[in-house]
Amino acid sequence: MGIKKIFLVSTLLRGRGGMESVLRIFSEEMKRRGISVRIIFLGVFKKRKHDLNWLHGLDYTILFPNYPFKDPIRTFIENKRLMKIILEEEPDACIALNNAAIQALWSLKKSGLPIVIHSWVHFSLNILHNIKILKKADHYLAISSGIAREIESKLNVDPNHIDIVFNPVILTKNRIPKPKHGTVRFLFMGRLTEQKDPQLLFYALENLKGEWRLDIVGDGHLKEQLMKIAEEGGFLERITWHGWQPVDPWSYVQENIKNVSALVLSSRNEGFPMVLVEAISRGVFCISTNCPTGPEDIICEENGVLTPVGNVEAMRDKLQSQIDKNEHSCTERSEIIAHSIDKFSVDQYASRILKILEKAKQRDNDD
Structure with missing residues (x-):
C-alpha cells in the first residue's frame, strides 16, 4: 500500500522562517523517495507580506491568491475548491500546518469527505489562538517533546494519537570553525x-x-x-x-x-x-x-x-x-x-514520519 501522495495545507507563510526550511527539506526528501508532496495555501497573497522565493521548484497551489471577497464567502469557495482537488487527486495523507487548515479540512470531513486530519503545528500551544480547533484533528505530529506534552495536557488527547517526529536537518559535512585565537x-x-x-x-x-x-x-x-x-x-x-x-x-x-x-x-x-x-x-x-x-x-x-x-x-x-x-x-x-x-538526519526523519502516516492510513482503512 504505502504512501505515494501527501497534501500539506496551510495559510500563506511569510517565507523567512524555519518552518519554510522544514517544508522544503521534507518535500525534497519525499520527492527523492518517489513520493509527491503538494502544498496548498489558503488566504490572500500580499506581495509586501509574503515572499514566495522559498517555494521555487516545489509543487504548490494558492487556492485564490487575489480573491476579493472576505469571510465567510471566501472560506466557503476555498473549501469547495480544496474538496475538488482532494477528490481528484486522492492524497494518501492530509497534513494541516495550522488552525485555519485544520478547520478547513474538518469542514470537508464533516461534509462527508473520508480523510484523516494530521495536525503538524510548528509552535508551542501557549502562543496559538483558539487551540480548541486543534481538537478537530485525528492525529498529531509533534515536533518536540514539549509540544507533545502540551497536546496531551491542554487538549486532553490520547497519547496514542500523538507521535513525536522532531524536524529534519540536512547533516552537512561543512564545519564552521571557532576563531583560531583572540576575540x-x-x-x-x-x-x-x-x-x-x-x-x-x-x-x-x-x-x-x-x-x-x-x-x-x-x-x-x-x-x-x-x-x-x-x-x-x-x-x-x-x-x-x-x-x-x-x-x-x-x-x-x-x-x-x-x-x-x-x-x-x-x-x-x-x-x-x-x-x-x-x-x-x-x-x-x-x-x-x-x-x-x-x-x-x-x-x-x-x-x-x-x-x-x-x-x-x-x-x-x-x-x-x-x-x-x-x-x-x-x-x-x-x-x-x-x-x-x-x-535529526533527513533520512531518519523521513522514515519515521512515513511509518507514522502509513500506520494511520492502515488504521483508517481497517475502520
Whole structure:
C-alpha cells in the first residue's frame, strides 16, 4: 500500500522562517523517495507580506491568491475548491500546518469527505489562538517533546494519537570553525522580534569582560531599540549587522563571518528551533534559553548549554564562560558537536514520519 501522495495545507507563510526550511527539506526528501508532496495555501497573497522565493521548484497551489471577497464567502469557495482537488487527486495523507487548515479540512470531513486530519503545528500551544480547533484533528505530529506534552495536557488527547517526529536537518559535512585565537565571536541568527527576545541577549552583553564580537544575521522592527541598548552599554562598535540573508544564510556565514565561537538563541518560545540543529550540524556550540519548546530535545552536554527564559544574569554567565575559556578551533570537538544530532538526519526523519502516516492510513482503512 504505502504512501505515494501527501497534501500539506496551510495559510500563506511569510517565507523567512524555519518552518519554510522544514517544508522544503521534507518535500525534497519525499520527492527523492518517489513520493509527491503538494502544498496548498489558503488566504490572500500580499506581495509586501509574503515572499514566495522559498517555494521555487516545489509543487504548490494558492487556492485564490487575489480573491476579493472576505469571510465567510471566501472560506466557503476555498473549501469547495480544496474538496475538488482532494477528490481528484486522492492524497494518501492530509497534513494541516495550522488552525485555519485544520478547520478547513474538518469542514470537508464533516461534509462527508473520508480523510484523516494530521495536525503538524510548528509552535508551542501557549502562543496559538483558539487551540480548541486543534481538537478537530485525528492525529498529531509533534515536533518536540514539549509540544507533545502540551497536546496531551491542554487538549486532553490520547497519547496514542500523538507521535513525536522532531524536524529534519540536512547533516552537512561543512564545519564552521571557532576563531583560531583572540576575540570570541557570538552569532545571532533570526528575526529581531519579541518572540526571539534579542533584548535579553543585548542586556546580557553589558559588562562582559574580555574580547568579544557579535554578528547578527537577520532583521526586524527591534533593530533600532537594540542599537540604542548597545550604544548606552558602550558596545555598539562590537556588533556587525549583516541583515536578512534570504537565499542561504549559512553559506553567507561561512563565506563572510568564517569563524563562530557560539550561536546564541534567546527566544521566549519556539516550536522546534531549526537554527540550533543547523548550527550544531556545522560543529557550532550553542547557548540557548530553555524555552518552550524544542531546545530540551536538541541541546545536550556535547553541543551546548541551556539557560532559563528571560534570565539576563544566567545568559551573561554562559557568555562570559565562553570568553573565559576562549577555546580555539578543534576539529575533533567540532565533529563531536556535529554528530550529537544524528537522530535529526533527513533520512531518519523521513522514515519515521512515513511509518507514522502509513500506520494511520492502515488504521483508517481497517475502520
